[in-house]
Amino acid sequence: MTDDKETAKGQPGLGQAALFGLCPRCGGKTLYGGLTAFAPRCRACGLNFSDYNVGDGPAAFLTTVIGALVVVLAVTVEFRFEPPWWVHVLLWTPLIVGATIWGLRVTKSALLAAEYRRKAREASARDVVGP
Numbered sequence: 501m502t503d504d505k506e507t508a509k510g511q512p513g514l515g516q517a518a519l520f521g522l523c524p525r526c527g528g529k530t531l532y533g534g535l536t537a538f539a540p541r542c543r544a545c546g547l548n549f550s551d552y553n554v555g556d557g558p559a560a561f562l563t564t565v566i567g568a569l570v571v572v573l574a575v576t577v578e579f580r581f582e583p584p585w586w587v588h589v590l591l592w593t594p595l596i597v598g599a600t601i602w603g604l605r606v607t608k609s610a611l612l613a614a615e616y617r618r619k620a621r622e623a624s625a626r627d628v629v630g631p
Contacts, residue, residue: 504537514617524617531612536604538612548613551621558607566599581627 503553512520512527521531526545538549570592577583577591615621 512613514610517613518606521609522613524613527585531609532605534610535601536608550611551624552615553621554608554611554615556595558611561607562600562603566596566603570596572602596623
């Protein structure tokens with residue numbers, strides 16, 4: 501038995517939501533409308549994804565991590581095997597593109613799910629307390 505009300509309702513855990521792009525409310529695989537763009541809302545439960553703002557944090561983080569890894573790997577391959585330049589293009593271009601797309605989907609999903617669980621969302625006019 502778990503004390504977590506969110507999980508008890510059948511909602512996905514943070515890891516599951518991040519890895520599979522699941523809606524944090526209903527667990528439907530409806531989070532993405534494009535390769536890395538969120539759908540406007542969940543097609544299953546109607547949760548409005550535009551209420552949540554994950555910002556540019558995932559992109560900045562991935563640029564640093566993937567860039568550092570690829571540089572280390574490319575330098576290692578260059579000094580160990582001394583391949584022609586086109587081998588580097590064939591190796592690193594698909595790796596960079598694939599890792600970036602996969603990483604963006606996972607990190608954006610994780611941030612949106614975390615915001616949903618903490619009931620954080622983009623501020624709007626309905627949040628302003630007037631005089």
